[in-house]
Every structure is written in structure tokens, then in C-alpha cells.
């Protein structure tokens with residue numbers, strides 16, 4: 001073999017394709033306006049390359065499609081449930097499985113069962129739906145992630161780690177009796193898809209056990225985290241991805257899962273636990289909100305496809321190519337000097353809007369404006385992960401605020417090619433070259449919950465000329481009246 005052999009290539013060939021179309025620039029401008037400058041409100045037909053999310057947007061394998069045909073659609077005791085239960089036990093190791101239609105349904109049931117008003121949930125950074133369900137059940141979330149996670153330029157290889165001193169301080173302040181569980185996410189989404197190390201998780205687990213506090217694992221991207229441990233944590237290079245996933249799960253008591261990510265399906269999730277009594281209560285609760293405990297809001301065929309996806313996603317060649325593609329895009333941007341979150345994450349490349357559009361202040365939603373601009377430039381859809389996503393404290397009504405102001409370019413699994421990644425990089429570089437002409441936004445509609453999904457914005461009337469260089473300012477004045485005043 002040549003020493004110049006590339007480190008990864010897709011371990012699949014393509015059997016079915018879906019055509020893409022692209023609106024012209026005036027069409028994209030009209031679509032953006034209609035969507036209230038929120039990429040979540042665009043119609044997918046108006047999108048060229050869709051990097052909004054990696055959730056439910058994966059391409060299933062031929063084996064998963066074949067599995068759909070053997071789904072058992074029985075209301076009760078479906079054979080497909082038992083297939084799924086076997087897969088969850090084999091890969092994740094938890095004893096009890098409660099299927100749900102997606103991750104937030106598992107979060108809802110878990111939060112309602114474990115939280116009482118006034119409780120505190122420490123965790124390694126919030127996730128939007130997870131924190132909302134904790135709050136709706138009466139708890140407050142406290143972030144105990146290491147400080148490095150909030151610095152996009154810090155190259156710590158495990159930025160998802162828990163700061164043990166912060167965790168101990170929360171326990172000392174509030175008392176273990178007010179902490180029903182510690183919420184541990186793998187491959188932490190909101191800070192850029194950053195993994196935690198097994199060394200850190202072992203320490204968290206030991207501390208939690210000493211204090212008699214459970215650990216709830218958000219296992220949504222556990223396989224991606226396991227791959228980073230395999231690559232970067234001493235002692236794990238020879239361990240299989242499945243072994244590492246199992247070691248992570250064994251250090252925790254239960255998990256919530258959105259199977260729409262790692263597990264390679266378009267819909268599905270679950271709650272899984274080792275505790276018999278908790279599982280019995282969850283099985284009872286799932287009947288109220290989702291469906292019988294042997295399907296939990298899923299069709300039998302969905303459970304079959306998930307069972308196959310759970311085993312496929314721990315294949316080393318698969319995960320190497322999946323994360324390899326994210327790195328490919330990240331490196332293109334790094335080489336062009338674009339400010340991105342480092343290290344490159346596992347499920348997407350995150351632009352650092354604070355540095356990308358440094359002339360925009362946080363009140364004018366820099367990351368939201370940047371995501372809109374990228375769509376306008378090329379039809380590439382990305383999303384905001386900053387102050388809009390952070391939302392408001394339900395008690396005080398104040399904006400939570402966010403140290404990180406990011407645009408997430410999330411890569412669906414097995415969907416796009418390297419040429420698509422090149423197109424994305426070209427567009428981001430183009431937008432970067434003209435970044436000074438990007439104006440901020442004002443929010444015109446704010447929904448009560450998870451506002452980033454449905455909020456609407458309008459562009460501020462003028463470019464902040466005072467903050468432009470004199471050459472930039474001339475350009476802005478010359479074409480006054482237009483929002484995007486870059487030269488064409």
C-alpha cells in the first residue's frame with residue numbers, strides 16, 4: 001500500500017439518488033424574507049445543500065430499507081420491539097428499553113418521573129429540548145462543563161468534559177437531595193460536537209456514586225464520542241467502537257436517545273435504564289404520551305430499521321468516514337482562515353460568528369444573520385447556535401445569553417459528497433470576504449418555547465457604517481437602501 005493512502009473513504013456505494021435544485025439569488029432572497037430570516041422556516045424545496053441538522057436526515061442503508069419490510073405492526077408485543085431491545089442491550093447495554101418517537105419524548109418522560117419542583121440538574125452544557133423538559137418539570141439546569149468549552153479557539157481534545165470542582169460546588173451548595181441526576185451528554189452538541197473522555201466520565205461516575213446521585217446519559221451522539229476516544233484517549237486505540245460505547249454506558253444509570261442521529265434512522269428514539277422500578281414507571285408513563293410500551297410512538301418497521309442502524313453505526317469504517325467528512329469540510333475552512341470552533345467537532349463544523357461578523361453586537365443576532373447570509377449566497381442551509389437558541393430563563397424572563405455565538409453546519413450521515421463540501425466551503429469563504437456588509441437582525445416574533453425553531457426576524461435598515469473600514473463604508477453608501485451591499 002502507498003504511504004500516501006488516504007485515511008478514509010466512504011464504505012458504501014450509492015444506490016438511490018434524489019435530485020437537488022437551486023433557486024437563483026432573487027428567489028433565495030424572496031424565500032428568506034418569507035421565512036422571516038430564520039433558516040428553520042425555509043421550505044426544503046428552496047434549499048440546495050441542507051446542513052440545518054444531522055437529525056433524521058441520514059440516508060438509510062439497503063439493509064435498513066429491507067428491514068422495514070419485516071416490521072411487525074402488532075399493537076402489542078410486536079416482534080420488532082424485541083429485535084430493537086436486543087440491539088439496545090447488545091450495543092448500549094441498558095437492561096430496559098422504552099421506545100419513544102424521538103429524543104425529546106424520552107426527555108419528557110424521564111424529567112416528569114425524576115424531577116420535583118426546586119431540583120437542580122448539573123450537566124455538561126445545556127441542550128435546548130433537554131433543558132426545557134427539566135424546567136417544565138420544575139428544575140433548574142446548572143452548567144458544569146469545563147471552561148475550555150466556551151472558548152472556540154481552545155484546542156482541548158475533550159471539551160465536553162465535566163469540571164469536577166464545579167460539580168462538587170453544585171453538590172455542596174444545593175445538597176445531593178436536590179439533585180435527582182447529573183445529565184451527561186456525549187459529543188456535546190451546543191459547544192461544537194465536542195467529546196468527553198472516559199477518564200473524566202469515570203471520575204464523574206465515582207463522584208456521583210459516592211453522593212448517591214444517578215447519571216443520566218444523553219446518548220444521542222455517543223458513537224461519535226466513542227470514535228474520538230478511540231482516536232485521542234491514551235489506551236483506547238485498540239478498542240472497538242462498540243466496546244467504548246459500552247464502557248461509556250456502563251458508567252451511567254440510564255439514557256435518553258434520539259436515534260435520528262448516531263442510529264441512522266429518520267425517526268425514533270428511546271429511554272433505556274437499568275433500574276427495574278424506574279423502568280416500570282416509564283413503561284406506564286409512555287402509554288399516556290406516546291403509545292403502548294412495545295412501540296412507544298413508532299411503527300414496527302421504524303423499530304426494525306433502528307435495530308439495524310444501531311449495529312451499523314458502531315462499524316469503524318462507517319464512523320471514520322462520517323467524522324472524516326466533517327473534518328474534510330473543517331480543514332477547508334481552517335486553511336482559508338475562516339474562524340471555526342476548534343477542534344473540529346464530530347457532527348458538524350461550527351462557525352465562530354463573534355469573530356466572523358465581529359462588527360455585529362450580540363443584540364442584533366450575529367449568528368442568525370450569518371446563517372441567513374450563507375443561504376442567500378448559495379442556498380446552503382445552516383443554523384444559529386447562539387443567543388437565539390439559548391432562549392430565556394422561564395423564571396426571570398431574561399435572555400440566558402450565550403458565550404458562544406455559532407453557526408452550525410451539520411452534516412447528515414451518508415448523504416452528501418466531497419464536492420458538496422467543496423461548494424459549502426466556497427460559499428462560506430465568499431461570505432467571509434464580504435462579511436462587512438452583513439447587517440444585524442431584529443426579532444419580530446418570539447415564541448414562548450424553543451424560540452429558535454419559529455422566531456421571525458427582519459434586517460436592520462442600515463449597515464453599521466461607523467464600524468466599517470473607510471473603503472467598506474464607501475461601498476455601503478454607494479448602494480444605500482439594499483441590505484446586502486457587497487459588490488457584485
Ligand code: PLI
Pocket residue numbers: 052053054055102103104105127129130185189218220221257258259260268269
Ligand atoms: O430531536 P429529538 O427530539 O429526537 O432529540 C432531542 C435531542 C436531544 N439531545 C441532543 C444532544 C440532541 O442533539 C437532540 C436533538 N438535536 C437536534 C434536533 C439537532 O438538530 O441537533
